[in-house]
Amino acid sequence: MKGSITRWLCASLLVLCPGISPLTFAADLPLQAYTRYATPLSGEWKIIVDPYENGYYNYRYEPFDQQEKPSVNAFFTDSKPKLPSDLIEYDFDKAASLQVPGDWNTQQEKLYYYEGSVWYRKTFAAPAAKKTDRQFIYFGAVNYRADVYLNGKKLGVHIGGFTPFHYEVTGKLKAQGNSLIVKVDNKRHADAVPTLNTDWWNYGGITREVKLLNVPHTFIRDYRLALTSLAQKTVSGSVMLDGAKGGEKIQLRLPELNIKQTLKADKNGKANFSFTVPNAQLWSPENPKLYAVTISSGKDTLTDTVGLRSISTQGKQLLLNGKPIFLRGISVHEEYSATGGGRVKNAKEAQTLLSWAKELNANFVRLAHYPHNEDMVRLADQMGLLVWSEIPVYWTINWKNEATYQNAEAQLSAMIERDKNRAAVIIWSLANETPVSDARNQFLGRLAKKARELDNTRLLSAAMEKHYRSDNSNIAVVEDPLAEIVDMVSFNQYIGWYDGLPEKADKVTWEINYNKPVFISEFGGGAKKGYHGDTNTIFTEEFQAHLYQKSLTMIDKIDGFVGTSPWILADFRSPRRLLNGIQDDYNRKGLYSEKGEPKKAFFVLKDFYDKKQKSTQANQ
Ligand code: GCB
Numbered sequence: 001m002k003g004s005i006t007r008w009l010c011a012s013l014l015v016l017c018p019g020i021s022p023l024t025f026a027a028d029l030p031l032q033a034y035t036r037y038a039t040p041l042s043g044e045w046k047i048i049v050d051p052y053e054n055g056y057y058n059y060r061y062e063p064f065d066q067q068e069k070p071s072v073n074a075f076f077t078d079s080k081p082k083l084p085s086d087l088i089e090y091d092f093d094k095a096a097s098l099q100v101p102g103d104w105n106t107q108q109e110k111l112y113y114y115e116g117s118v119w120y121r122k123t124f125a126a127p128a129a130k131k132t133d134r135q136f137i138y139f140g141a142v143n144y145r146a147d148v149y150l151n152g153k154k155l156g157v158h159i160g161g162f163t164p165f166h167y168e169v170t171g172k173l174k175a176q177g178n179s180l181i182v183k184v185d186n187k188r189h190a191d192a193v194p195t196l197n198t199d200w201w202n203y204g205g206i207t208r209e210v211k212l213l214n215v216p217h218t219f220i221r222d223y224r225l226a227l228t229s230l231a232q233k234t235v236s237g238s239v240m241l242d243g244a245k246g247g248e249k250i251q252l253r254l255p256e257l258n259i260k261q262t263l264k265a266d267k268n269g270k271a272n273f274s275f276t277v278p279n280a281q282l283w284s285p286e287n288p289k290l291y292a293v294t295i296s297s298g299k300d301t302l303t304d305t306v307g308l309r310s311i312s313t314q315g316k317q318l319l320l321n322g323k324p325i326f327l328r329g330i331s332v333h334e335e336y337s338a339t340g341g342g343r344v345k346n347a348k349e350a351q352t353l354l355s356w357a358k359e360l361n362a363n364f365v366r367l368a369h370y371p372h373n374e375d376m377v378r379l380a381d382q383m384g385l386l387v388w389s390e391i392p393v394y395w396t397i398n399w400k401n402e403a404t405y406q407n408a409e410a411q412l413s414a415m416i417e418r419d420k421n422r423a424a425v426i427i428w429s430l431a432n433e434t435p436v437s438d439a440r441n442q443f444l445g446r447l448a449k450k451a452r453e454l455d456n457t458r459l460l461s462a463a464m465e466k467h468y469r470s471d472n473s474n475i476a477v478v479e480d481p482l483a484e485i486v487d488m489v490s491f492n493q494y495i496g497w498y499d500g501l502p503e504k505a506d507k508v509t510w511e512i513n514y515n516k517p518v519f520i521s522e523f524g525g526g527a528k529k530g531y532h533g534d535t536n537t538i539f540t541e542e543f544q545a546h547l548y549q550k551s552l553t554m555i556d557k558i559d560g561f562v563g564t565s566p567w568i569l570a571d572f573r574s575p576r577r578l579l580n581g582i583q584d585d586y587n588r589k590g591l592y593s594e595k596g597e598p599k600k601a602f603f604v605l606k607d608f609y610d611k612k613q614k615s616t617q618a619n620q
Pocket of ligand 1: 199369432433492522567587589
């Protein structure tokens with residue numbers, strides 16, 4: 001009994017309890033799922049909205065799934081009455097449905113503000129498979145907590161709304177009528193990542209693709225490949241087999257570069273490789289060259305495309321392929337509201353957002369404030385957009401709670417593991433606008449160490465903050481112990497919006513005493529598309545355009561300034577933005593409206609970027 005109470009406490013309070021598996025935040029083993037053929041489990045799913053978690057807890061508030069013989073009223077059992085007198089108080093077959101991938105908030109009006117539990121059910125037939133094959137169910141992302149059940153048995157719990165996870169289901173599938181049930185819960189928690197307070201919509205649901213992978217018994221679970229020496233043009237990496245005994249042969253091919261290697265797996269299924277590619281074209285925004293790579297072993301083959309590039313710093317310079325680069329960036333939320341939706345749900349919407357960034361003549365996107373869907377990053381690879389990718393360690397995380405740390409680390413690991421082969425990604429960012437304290441410094445220090453262990457081919461940063469030398473001083477200072485740890489000193493500043501009027505930018509000077517590149521990860525102000533007035537009238541397009549002019553002139557003078565990602569590409573929904581007639585639930589700092597109409601400030605930034613591009617080209 002005591003055990004079951006501890007278990008319940010552990011499960012419901014999201015705390016770490018030794019030996020109790022569901023919520024240990026253990027990062028999944030990486031799985032290369034994107035390019036593999038898979039049976040889609042997307043489309044229509046039946047749903048039951050369950051604000052009291054009636055399908056999860058009995059009337060003593062004990063989880064049904066911790067009981068030896070769960071009641072038929074536990075929703076995950078997907079039960080049907082056998083006798084006319086049977087009392088079963090739910091019926092998935094008669095329930096409403098939602099589209100997956102997709103958030104629930106924009107699919108059903110009554111779910112617009114909903115934060116709580118929704119049960120999702122999909123029934124499906126198992127695809128044809130050989131007896132020795134293995135199957136995995138893969139989720140691109142579920143916001144925020146997912147309790148997953150297959151045919152009445154729990155597969156596991158996943159925490160974190162923006163990273164992929166999977167379960168092996170070999171031997172657990174029936175030929176017909178499999179019932180996959182996910183209890184999705186997007187309630188916010190003080191100890192969670194992100195915490196209670198954010199400036200974006202808490203879209204709930206199975207927001208990314210679900211698919212069923214069928215692989216041979218021994219299969220290629222993962223690989224990593226990167227340019228590891230620019231001078232020697234060395235490419236190195238590794239392949240990881242799952243189900244291997246050791247000694248298996250692995251073929252690695254990059255046909256366009258005439259690379260054909262035969263590797264041998266060690267007893268853990270791993271094989272390292274290294275080769276030189278003297279004639280390879282390096283990936284860059286101007287030439288986003290991708291090479292096909294094929295890995296095969298036994299009955300399994302995996303095909304992907306990879307770019308080869310290096311990113312480094314030298315003093316205050318940022319170097320792409322050894323040459324200074326200026327990041328003509330823009331921050332982007334993973335939201336596409338133009339057609340009524342919310343969270344981006346397919347590659348077409350992702351492509352539209354990135355093409356808006358291209359129209360601005362951007363070569364860089366800051367994907368804020370959480371890992372975006374994989375299409376976004378892969379399209380950036382193809383379209384020549386450098387990427388900053390971050391985890392939702394945002395504002396006031398509970399720095400002292402070990403479970404919060406483990407949660408953040410699991411999200412960081414999953415982000416890095418998913419996107420480690422994308423040349424476009426040059427920066428992993430650890431946090432956004434977090435208040436300096438010993439506990440925070442320690443937390444972020446640990447995260448930085450983890451990130452470097454997982455990937456030493458990219459830069460680390462974090463969006464920090466500025467303060468003034470003293471009250472009434474116009475000397476803005478960036479001084480943060482985190483700046484010592486990261487590779488690029490990045491900070492957000494809102495002079496002209498939250499901090500004085502745009503003219504203040506004429507007076508402010510900057511003190512940033514690190515021998516590192518300086519990046520302004522946010523600045524900006526709001527404007528409602530079509531609202532006009534003079535440059536002193538807040539929320540007009542003229543005010544915003546003026547603020548951009550003043551801000552750009554100021555930041556361009558900062559020593560070591562290597563780029564910026566103003567806030568933000570397009571207007572996005574936020575429950576903090578309630579001003580009627582202007583905001584109407586939207587943060588209006590977009591350079592485009594949510595419908596994709598450019599505002600005046602768009603042209604100010606584009607002009608600045610066009611000139612920067614010309615001057616950097618002239619200097620090379
Ligand atoms: C910030 C945050 C961003 C907000 C933005 C704003 O500093 O990093 O998430 O949306 O300001 O509009 O206030």
